[in-house]
Amino acid sequence: MAQAVAGPEIERLVQLLARLPGLGPRSARRAALHLIGRREQLLGPLGEAMRVAAERIVTCTSCGNVDTSDPCTVCRDASRDRSIIVVVEGVPDLWALERAAAIRGQYHVLAGVLSALDGVRPEHLAIDALVARAAEPETREIILALNATVDGQTTAHYVTDLLRHLPLRVTRLAHGVPVGGELDYLDEGTLQAALRQRQAF
């Protein structure tokens, strides 16, 4: 498509933009034109930011977060509680929990969840590293912040079993009604969990 409209450089930009999540071929073309119209303010700086990121981003060898330093910003932060490790499936979950600023602990990115269908076995995940970190004397609680899916919960059970011999608490996120959520839009499973785990008012 559109080969004749513009040089190969622009077509290449459109094709690469179309591979971003949330952009299809049409919106990639719109984004490319938006960028081209703002060459100085946006196109140049964004290209430069990507070059810097591509060069400098590394995976934290301690927790699995991505950052431009190793250990990452979270692991280096001395003000954080080193007795708590929050276990997440992926980096997006870590970032989401940090945005919520709900806990000032450490993290551990499993880089996936166990899945019989997708052939993901324990050795594919950062589970050994988690057990090693959990065995450190300073660790006192492991919070399993895994998705409330079948695979997420299977992984949670598997990890809990591995940690059973260690002198620490293993907890998981509460299930319940999302804040701001309306009851009649919620599924039965959530409503049942919210009732079962009801709190004194």
Add this chain to the structure above:
Amino acid sequence: MAQAVAGPEIERLVQLLARLPGLGPRSARRAALHLIGRREQLLGPLGEAMRVAAERIVTCTSCGNVDTSDPCTVCRDASRDRSIIVVVEGVPDLWALERAAAIRGQYHVLAGVLSALDGVRPEHLAIDALVARAAEPETREIILALNATVDGQTTAHYVTDLLRHLPLRVTRLAHGVPVGGELDYLDEGTLQAALRQRQAF
């Protein structure tokens, strides 16, 4: 938000991505993580494509298209009909018409439409250049492919008046039912135009 999760390089990438049309702060973060996870295949090449584009993209001095060469790929294409000039509001419209591959003529980008509300007057648009191109002896038809909005149609009338003294046809796009469109979803104006301009079957 999320200042503590990652270094300033990643935050900057997220902020710049959030300025693309179609991406908000949340999807920009998702796009950044997607890019970071595909450093070799996507992040690096996209950054490089943007750098090249920022360096080399120019506006065609003949038609107003954006390209890495001036005159642009369309204007240089010797196989195109030089007797037809398709007048469009912006580069996205030019690209859309090229994707449809409906006509192999030349283009002229006005870079906007007349608008009393927004204070856009004739001297802000590439109208003089259009009249000059229309006066070339090889030009035989001007197709006004402007949006079917009040401002677009005002501009079409204004341009038509300026071209009245020249020995050429001035045409505009047909109004009617979009191909694949369902009648009961169409507005009255479109249905009236489609009936008024009905064709022998």
